[in-house]
Amino acid sequence: MTAAERVAERPAAALQDEVTAVHGARWIATAVVLVGALNYAYTLVLTRLLDVSGYATFAAGQGLVVCTAAVAVVTVPWMLAQALARAGSDAERGEAVRFAVITAIAGGTVAALAVGCVAMEFASTPTTLVIAGSTLAIYITRVTAGWLQGSERLRTLAVLTAVEAALKFGVGLFFVWALGLGETGALAAFGIAVLPYVFFWPRRLRGGPRRAWRSVSADRQLWRRASGVASLQGVVALLAAMDIVLVAMLPTDRAAAASYQAAVMLGRVPLFLAGAVSIAFLPALSRRRSGDPLTASALRMYLTVALPLTVVAATVPGGLLARIFPDGYSMVSTLMACTATSGLALGALALLVTFAQAVNDYGCLRTLLVGLGLYVTALVSGWVTGGVLGMAIGGLCGTVAALVLLAVRHSRRHGFGVAERSFSRVVLPLLALAAGLALLRPYPMVWFVVALTVSVVALWRFFGQRRVAPVPEPAEDPRDGPGEGSAEEPEPEPRTPPGGARGTRAAVHDERAVPLLVDAVWRDRVRPAGDEELLGALAAARRNQVEGRLARAYPRQLAATLTEVESATGLFRRNLVESTDRLRAAGIPTVLIKADLAGDYVYGNFDLVVPPGRLRAAQAALDGWYAHRTTYWLERSTKVLLEPPDGPAAHLHGSVSWFGVQVVPTDRLFARAQRPEHADGHPEGPVDGRPGGHPDGPVDGRPDGHVEVRTDDYAWLTPCPSDRLRIWLAHALFQNLTLDLSELLALRSLLHPDVVAEARREAAREGWCAGGREALAVAVEAMARLDRGESVPLPLPLPVRTSLRVGAEHSGHLFGEGRVRAATREASLRVPLVMTKRLRRRVP
Numbered sequence: 001m002t003a004a005e006r007v008a009e010r011p012a013a014a015l016q017d018e019v020t021a022v023h024g025a026r027w028i029a030t031a032v033v034l035v036g037a038l039n040y041a042y043t044l045v046l047t048r049l050l051d052v053s054g055y056a057t058f059a060a061g062q063g064l065v066v067c068t069a070a071v072a073v074v075t076v077p078w079m080l081a082q083a084l085a086r087a088g089s090d091a092e093r094g095e096a097v098r099f100a101v102i103t104a105i106a107g108g109t110v111a112a113l114a115v116g117c118v119a120m121e122f123a124s125t126p127t128t129l130v131i132a133g134s135t136l137a138i139y140i141t142r143v144t145a146g147w148l149q150g151s152e153r154l155r156t157l158a159v160l161t162a163v164e165a166a167l168k169f170g171v172g173l174f175f176v177w178a179l180g181l182g183e184t185g186a187l188a189a190f191g192i193a194v195l196p197y198v199f200f201w202p203r204r205l206r207g208g209p210r211r212a213w214r215s216v217s218a219d220r221q222l223w224r225r226a227s228g229v230a231s232l233q234g235v236v237a238l239l240a241a242m243d244i245v246l247v248a249m250l251p252t253d254r255a256a257a258a259s260y261q262a263a264v265m266l267g268r269v270p271l272f273l274a275g276a277v278s279i280a281f282l283p284a285l286s287r288r289r290s291g292d293p294l295t296a297s298a299l300r301m302y303l304t305v306a307l308p309l310t311v312v313a314a315t316v317p318g319g320l321l322a323r324i325f326p327d328g329y330s331m332v333s334t335l336m337a338c339t340a341t342s343g344l345a346l347g348a349l350a351l352l353v354t355f356a357q358a359v360n361d362y363g364c365l366r367t368l369l370v371g372l373g374l375y376v377t378a379l380v381s382g383w384v385t386g387g388v389l390g391m392a393i394g395g396l397c398g399t400v401a402a403l404v405l406l407a408v409r410h411s412r413r414h415g416f417g418v419a420e421r422s423f424s425r426v427v428l429p430l431l432a433l434a435a436g437l438a439l440l441r442p443y444p445m446v447w448f449v450v451a452l453t454v455s456v457v458a459l460w461r462f463f464g465q466r467r468v469a470p471v472p473e474p475a476e477d478p479r480d481g482p483g484e485g486s487a488e489e490p491e492p493e494p495r496t497p498p499g500g501a502r503g504t505r506a507a508v509h510d511e512r513a514v515p516l517l518v519d520a521v522w523r524d525r526v527r528p529a530g531d532e533e534l535l536g537a538l539a540a541a542r543r544n545q546v547e548g549r550l551a552r553a554y555p556r557q558l559a560a561t562l563t564e565v566e567s568a569t570g571l572f573r574r575n576l577v578e579s580t581d582r583l584r585a586a587g588i589p590t591v592l593i594k595a596d597l598a599g600d601y602v603y604g605n606f607d608l609v610v611p612p613g614r615l616r617a618a619q620a621a622l623d624g625w626y627a628h629r630t631t632y633w634l635e636r637s638t639k640v641l642l643e644p645p646d647g648p649a650a651h652l653h654g655s656v657s658w659f660g661v662q663v664v665p666t667d668r669l670f671a672r673a674q675r676p677e678h679a680d681g682h683p684e685g686p687v688d689g690r691p692g693g694h695p696d697g698p699v700d701g702r703p704d705g706h707v708e709v710r711t712d713d714y715a716w717l718t719p720c721p722s723d724r725l726r727i728w729l730a731h732a733l734f735q736n737l738t739l740d741l742s743e744l745l746a747l748r749s750l751l752h753p754d755v756v757a758e759a760r761r762e763a764a765r766e767g768w769c770a771g772g773r774e775a776l777a778v779a780v781e782a783m784a785r786l787d788r789g790e791s792v793p794l795p796l797p798l799p800v801r802t803s804l805r806v807g808a809e810h811s812g813h814l815f816g817e818g819r820v821r822a823a824t825r826e827a828s829l830r831v832p833l834v835m836t837k838r839l840r841r842r843v844p
Contacts, residue, residue, distance in 0.1 A: 027158035028276070036272035038165040042172060043265050046186055047325060049176050052258045058183040059261035060122050060248035061131045065138070065190050067241035068111040072139045075230040076104050080146030096150075097202045100143045107230070108139025122248050127184045134191035141197035148200060160196055168193035228362035235368040236350050239402065240271060243379055243395050247388065256388040259331035260339075263392070266332075267313060267339030270306040274347035277302045278354040295355055295414075302351055306344055308433065308458035312451045313340035315437040317444045331388065338392035345399040352406050359414065367409045371402025513537045514794060520553040521546050521741060522786050529554065544741035544794050545601040568602040571647030576606055579622060579642075579650045580715035586621035588614050591673050592716045593656065593727050600742060605641060605649040608716065612666050615640065615654040622650065638662075656727060658734040661826045663766060663810070664726060673717035722758035725750045729759075729772050729779075732798060733806045737834065739779055740795035744786070747779050767813025771806025778802070803834050 043062075047055055080100040116132035123131065148157040168189045175185025244264055247257045277298055318333035325332055349371075356364045375398030382394020433454065440447040513536025519525040521541070529537070534557055541547040548569070551562035580590050591609040610618045619629070619640060626642035626649070638657050643649040656664035719727060728746055732739045739747070750756075756776070763772040775798055782792050807830030814823035 027155045028161070031158035031161040032272060032276040034162045035165040036269065038162075038169050040265070040269075042169050043262070044324065045173065046176065047258075047262060047329065049173075050183060050186070052254050054183045056248050056254055056258045056261065057123050057127065058186050059258070059265070060245050061119060061127065061183065061187045062190075063241040063244035063261075064115045064118060064131060065134055065187070067237040067245075068115055068135050069138045072104070072107065072111070072142045073145070075107070075233060076100050076139070076142040077146035077149055079103070079229060080143065080150055097143070097147065100146055104139050104143050108136040111139060112136040118245065124184070127187060130184055130188045130191070134187060137191040137194050141194040143202065144197040144200050147202040156200065160200065163196055164193045167196070228360075228365075229357060231365050232353050232357055232362065232368065235365065235372055236346075236353055238372060239349070239375055239399065240268070240346060242376065243391065246379060246383075247391060250383060252383075252388060255329070256331055259325075259329045260335055260388045260392065262325060262329055263332045263335040263339040264343075267336065267341075267343035268346075269309050269313065269340075270302075270344045270347035271350060273306050273309075274302055274350045274354075278351060298351065298355075299348075302347065305458045306347055308454050310340050310344040311433055311437055312455055313343075315441055315447070315451075317441045317447055320444050320448065334389060335392045338396045342392075342396040342399040345396070345403045349399070349403045349406060352403075352410050355410060355414065361413070364406060364409060367405050368402070371398075371405050374398050374401045374405075514540050515789075515791075517541050517544070517546070517550060517741070517794075518786055518789075518792075521549045522745070523789070526553045529557070531557070534558065540794060541741075542601070546740075546742050546745070547602070548598070548600040565600075565602055568648070572603045572606060575644055575647045575650065576716070577714070578644075579625060580608070582621050582625060583608075583610070583618055584715035586617065588618050588621060589670065590618075590716045591669055592718055593653075593724075594731060603648040605643075605651040607651045607653060609653045609656060609666065609669060611670060612654065615652060618652050626650070656730070658730070661734070661810075661814075661822050661829075663730045663734055663768065664723065664762075665766070668762075669719060669723055670717070672720040672723060674720055676714050676716070676718055721750055721752070721755045722762060725755055725759040726763055726766075726772065729763075729775050730768070733768070733771055733775050733803065734810075736795075737803050738795040738797050739775075739782070744779060744783060744796070747776075748783055751780070766810075767817075768806050768810045771802060771809055774799075774802045774805070800834060804830060807831075 043059075046058060050058060080096055112132040112135045115135045116128050119128040119131045145157060145160075148154070148160070171192050172186045172189030175181045175188060179185060181188070244261050247260050250257075314337040316333065316336055321333045321336070322330075353364070353368070356362070375395070378394035378398030378401070379391055380394075382390035382392070382397075384390070386393065437447060437451060437454075440450060513533055516527070516529055516533055516537040517540050519527060520537070534554060538547060538550060538558060538561060541550040547561055548565040551558040551565055555562055576592070580592075583590050588610055593607045593609055595603075595606050615638070619642065622642055625644060627645045628643040630641040630643065631639065635657075638654045640652050641649050642652065655662045655666045656669060718724075725747065728743055728750075732743065760769060760773065763769040778796070778798060782796050785792050807826060811823045811826040811830070814820075814826060
């Protein structure tokens with residue numbers, strides 16, 4: 001296999017990995033924020049339901065559980081997930097799972113005993129047993145978390161994490177308010193909330209010889225990795241929880257202790273945000289060398305949201321806090337400035353530990369231990385000199401000292417990469433904001449409005465801001481021309497895939513890869529290209545669903561991709577014929593939409609429209625053909641995805657609609673539909689997409705390719721040209737809000753004056769003429785620029801104004817026709833759809 005062929009194979013795997021990682025990171029980050037909100041709500045409600053002494057015991061017990069859980073959460077799952085990712089067989093995976101079980105049980109037992117010994121100093125015996133039992137339960141169920149992460153079931157993991165927090169909230173309030181169990185019931189909810197993880201316990205893996213449990217537990221590499229992570233995160237957990245536990249044990253006023261604990265819990269918001277950033281960035285950082293620019297991106301992302309929220313928390317007016325907390329928490333306002341700032345420093349410290357962990361730099365433990373010593377010394381000194389307020393000041397000084405020590409070490413050993421913009425551009429405006437909010441403290445209502453605006457903007461930037469991945473430099477010597485390759489070429493050095501290799505729908509502005517794609521696919525100009533340049537072009541082609549066209553232009557360099565596309569096309573045609581034959585036998589006609597049988601890309605599914613009221617009958621007709629059935633909750637009554645054991649799925653539509661809102665009338669679609677051979681070479685015309693109508697390969701998926709099938713025997717219909725034009729435009733306007741290169745190619749073949757005029761008349765009848773006209777104008781302008789060889793972002797985003805206008809226009813038309821429910825649905829979904837699509841188009 002040549003180097004070019006090996007490079008051509010990489011984007012497919014990299015694409016799937018990247019899609020899984022990015023989507024999973026977003027799910028987990030959302031779950032972390034939701035968990036943080038539920039935890040804070042739980043804490044605030046308990047300040048009302050528990051007396052001051054009971055809440056102090058609860059907060060101390062919670063601190064112990066959170067401290068030990070922080071170690072369990074990052075030790076067992078992270079070690080198991082990495083082992084599962086690197087395992088080459090089920091036997092190795094089974095050994096990794098068994099090692100994780102051993103580690104979880106042993107670590108959980110030790111942690112439970114340690115926590116129980118500490119809890120006996122401030123809690124009753126039943127409460128101590130509850131704290132120890134909850135700790136053990138959390139440790140053991142982390143095996144499930146590692147299994148889900150290693151199996152890349154990140155959405156399930158995120159949902160379970162959110163369910164855990166919600167269950168703890170509900171069960172805890174029930175125990176405290178309904179059963180009167182006080183702080184014991186509130187802490188028991190921690191152990192009960194993790195029970196759903198048991199339902200996703202790792203399944204038994206078969207294959208290969210099973211090693212004895214003692215031999216599995218002797219794996220030095222796994223132990224080294226587990227101990228290193230546990231040590232680092234254990235110190236971070238101690239820094240996060242030590243002051244909360246210490247203030248409950250020291251001989252001080254209980255009201256002051258409770259005020260300190262409440263202020264610390266509110267000030268820990270940046271720590272939760274740092275956890276979200278760490279979870280999102282750790283996989284990518286682990287694949288890079290130390291000092292990568294991604295490090296600077298992670299730091300900037302954290303500071304962008306953590307600094308504004310810290311400023312808000314540190315400047316909360318005392319009158320506003322008095323309305324939130326009962327009378328026994330009068331010191332919260334005084335302490336918030338210190339605890340919020342120390343929370344910001346602690347979050348930054350946790351992020352630095354993640355950077356070290358990503359490059360296996362466990363030597364920073366010594367620096368962390370020195371920082372922990374300084375932190376404890378500052379805490380005790382502060383309490384001796386100034387009581388609870390002195391402890392808050394000492395905790396701030398100690399946290400900052402530990403952060404400075406670790407930052408200096410990390411900067412000298414690894415660096416922080418090159419930031420896209422100076423950190424001063426982030427920090428200095430926020431310092432000015434802090435001064436402004438401090439001046440507004442005497443005016444609570446004005447402060448509240450400004451603080452709310454700042455918080456919303458900060459959270460929006462946290463979830464919306466994405467960093468464009470750097471693109472590697474192209475090969476200096478493009479030795480391979482079209483259709484050529486050299487077996488002696490060295491394989492490119494492994495590096496981060498270019499932005500184009502990432503499975504997102506973002507617009508890409510690559511100076512070389514995208515022009516190569518446009519020349520080969522749009523302008524039919526095949527020019528010599530090196531492996532690096534072709535790698536970027538292939539990644540962009542996959543995003544634009546034209547990888548088959550690019551592979552046919554470079555058949556030697558992209559031989560693996562060409563084989564992949566041809567195989568997938570054969571499966572597509574086979575599944576299409578099989579499914580439509582079954583439907584025709586049941587008396588159900590179908591119209592194939594948004595499909596190109598020419599083999600331009602790898603289909604995941606194909607769209608078939610059935611007559612009104614026949615969707616359930618169509619599912620019944622395909623019973624036995626498909627192995628899995630899926631519906632989307634917003635479209636469960638209009639669409640269903642039927643997945644066969646092999647090849648693309650059949651996506652059945654009860655109408656040409658998006659999110660349950662019909663756009664093109666189904667009866668007129670069927671009345672004007674044509675047989676495939678009458679489509680005159682348009683993408684949904686001949687079975688192979690060629691004017692000659694000769695199938696390019698077997699229709700039934702056989703390898704010989706010598707299948708005689710008359711076009712009259714095909715069971716599906718295709719839309720007439722004006723309907724095809726409107727469906728492509730409606731798909732862009734009402735769902736994707738973009739037009740990729742394959743869609744632009746399909747539109748280009750339909751730009752005949754009579755077809756366009758008829759499409760405009762039909763769009764006016766359907767109530768979206770103005771939006772359709774604007775979208776077509778954007779597409780035509782982009783085509784002209786592509787013809788001239790000018791740069792065009794691909795996929796091509798539609799203007800936000802056009803997207804919003806078509807929603808208002810179409811919902812108004814539906815309302816005028818008396819279809820109030822559909823009009824309301826269209827109007828309510830338009831703005832969230834536009835916002836969601838804009839976020840998904842950004843490259844992380």
